[in-house]
Amino acid sequence: MEQVSSFSGMSARVRRLVGATVLTAALAWPVMAEECVGPPGVRPAEGAWDALMAEIEVMTSPDIVDFQMGEQVIYRMRDRSQTDMMDPIVEHLRDLKPEIEMIQGYFDRPPTRPVLVVESQLEDYNLPPAFVHCARRGEEHDVNWLDRPGVEAFPTGLCIMVVRTHTISGSAKLRYALSHEWMHTLQNDAYTPETMAQLWWAEGSAEWAAQVMNPGTAFRDHKITEFYAKQRRCDLTQHSYDAQPFFFWSEQAFSADWVVAMAMGGRRFTSDPAGVAQTLPPDRWMDWAIAQADRTVTMPDGRPLPAQLEAEPLEISDSCEARLEAAPLSVQLREVSLPEGAASRLRIEANDARVAIRKSGETDWQRLDPGTTFLDPPFETLELVAIMPSGRDMNVRLSMDNTDGGSCACHIGRWMEAPRAVAEDRMDGARDALAAAAQFLPPDKLAELREAQAKISGMNLEDKYHFRDETVELIAGDAGGDVSFRTRGPIINIRPGGGFSIEDPHVITSGDGERIEYFDYLHYGTWQVRDGILELDLESVRYRGVVEGPNSDGPQPIEGEGSSFTAASYIGGGGQWVTQCSAGQMTLLPKDERSRGPEKNAVLVRN
Incomplete structure (x- = not known):
């Protein structure tokens, strides 16, 4: 018709x-x-x-x-x-x-x-x-x-x-x-x-x-x-x-x-x-x-249908997230693949769609309640069938959550960096940054740069953390001051969807009486896993706090956000890392320094 x-x-x-x-x-x-x-x-x-x-x-x-x-x-x-x-x-x-x-x-x-x-x-x-x-x-x-x-x-x-x-x-x-x-x-x-x-x-x-x-x-x-x-x-x-x-x-x-x-x-x-x-x-x-x-739908005379609904692959990517988007009243069948070694809970946000799942080895479908469902590992494969029984488009989100497995499933979560038993000089980033800057400075500024290089060469901060911004210690140390960090180590938040941040609130006191207290101090950026390598790309820094000095009328609020060139140069989070995961702990070994021994590792402990 x-x-x-x-x-x-x-x-x-x-x-x-x-x-x-x-x-x-x-x-x-x-x-x-x-x-x-x-x-x-x-x-x-x-x-x-x-x-x-x-x-x-x-x-x-x-x-x-x-x-x-x-x-x-x-x-x-x-x-x-x-x-x-x-x-x-x-x-x-x-x-x-x-x-x-x-x-x-x-x-x-x-x-x-x-x-x-x-x-x-x-x-x-x-x-x-x-x-x-x-x-x-x-x-x-x-x-x-x-x-x-x-x-x-x-x-x-x-x-x-x-x-x-x-x-x-x-x-x-x-x-x-x-x-x-x-x-x-x-x-x-x-x-x-x-x-x-x-x-x-x-x-x-x-x-x-x-x-x-x-x-x-x-x-x-x-x-x-x-x-x-x-x-x-x-x-x-x-x-x-x-x-x-x-x-x-x-x-x-x-x-x-x-x-x-x-x-x-x-x-x-x-x-x-x-x-x-x-x-x-x-x-x-x-x-x-x-x-x-x-495949229980048949022709009216009982014959099998000449075509059937076929499962399509749905991979949870290295960002620990995947989406199932489709038209309303269309039936979608997916074979969900998890990252290798995943041992985390799988979050399924149905958003008003009707969803049923079947783990490997099972014959019956488990119908999920509307809203958000968490599935505990382990399971090798997962079938998922969904339909949106309304006039709106289907939008089902799947993500990994707080795991101890491998690949992205290992990374997701809130981690604190543990101090190394043996401290090391962490000024390499600062030296590299000054050397790079020398190419672009006019001749009348080179003297100041050489003075800064000499000052850094004479320092040995004995920093026990990769994921801590050296610049704050340089600033404090230059004036004979001190830095007091509020957490034992930097807090690394690696989130589904490819985002991460590094928290490190602290107080800086200088020799001339100035005091800066940061309630929030974090670098943030994006991450991905490529060929088994975790890549962290620091993008900017955001801070909020108060500053007080001899000439200030009490504590003055400060906050801001800016380019993280300094952070990318100094903080240990920049670059590529080979990851090793175990229960409650993730070890990061810089890709280009993997042959130099365990003293270069950054050990993160689940917080």
Whole structure:
């Protein structure tokens, strides 16, 4: 079924009627599997409707066939050259009578639409192989106004079923097309044109009905394959004929009555995901998702589907985070991979999506509560199936949290650097920075630089910490002052998502009586793991505190944020590190100094 977009060149009377009717098609034009747009509707070529009416106008007078579909009267008009030939369309319909009447029985009110069946030989008008065109209930159809005897007597609410048999190859396909189209006459009887315009439901359920009436049919398998290709990124309302697996499942989970009655609520329950989501409670949408993941959805005759939902990989990256983003009411199946050696809890933030997981070796799905769930290790693999039962897009976030494993799972958390047993001179960074600066200073400034280099060369701070900013000790030491740190060692916060900070609040007192107290003093930046190497990239420093001196009127607040060139030059966190992890402890060995022995290690202890 496709909504009429335009029939150019028709009379004003016909245009008014067509605007209030629905054209329903049996076979869709090819759709790229990865397209994710609403079906465009039929746009017949200019003059198509007039050409069809002209064909009907020279056909035989309408006859009532010798059987009905329940309360539906069937009329037949043929090309005059075929009157002495067997009528395969009528014979197929006669054979389909029990199946069609079975489907009719699922409607609350017995369908009564009269149906006129005609064949068309039209070419080059962009018409589908078969379609149904119905007048509104209580109104006459366009054919009633043709200039020929008999047609004026057609009852109101007539549906025309047009079959272009020369475009349908084989008896089985013709029977399938008739089954599909007859379902549309039933839908037009029970639903308004506005509701019928929702192609995903009308076409998906018509395909279900045709499959029920034609067990063993396989030539529509490509539509089912298309469903699973499009579902990766399309919501349910953006499907059309390919939506049939949903109705296969609906019959299995509920009943055929439910399939037929699904859209009885009208347009607001079929036109967009938010409305469709209200037709089932969230747990039932989760049933639909799990049925796909478990491959328990079958064809109506019990055969396996020709295509199934396939799991896609979802890797928790070295930043310890991954996201699952998808359209509403689309079922997503992922095989989650954790970082090598991960031993942390896995945080799953569903954000209103419905999520179920299954660890390696398990057969049953564990349905997660909405919100945030933590999973404890160990597990080798993890399957995750999710659906967003609303009109909003799915956004599920997975992240590692506080671990003792390897790779990023080891790094995440709050750590304190332990002091080395043997102190060492940590002035290498300062010397390197001054040497680099010498290239850019004017000659009149070189004397000051040489003086600073000489001063540093005479110092030996015996610093026991890699992750502590030497500049504060240089400033204090130059004036004969002192530095008092508030924590035993620097606090390293390595967070999911690739961010980190180094806290080191302290108090500086100088020889001339100035005192600076930093409540917050931290460097921050980004981190990543590449080829087993942890790379820390310091970006800037942020501080907040008070300063007081001989000439100040009491403590004065100070705060600021700036470029961390100094920090990157002096602090031990800059550069690349080889990591070694054990329970509660992470050891960092500078990549370019790994051969120089353990005295170069920075040992972090979980805080």
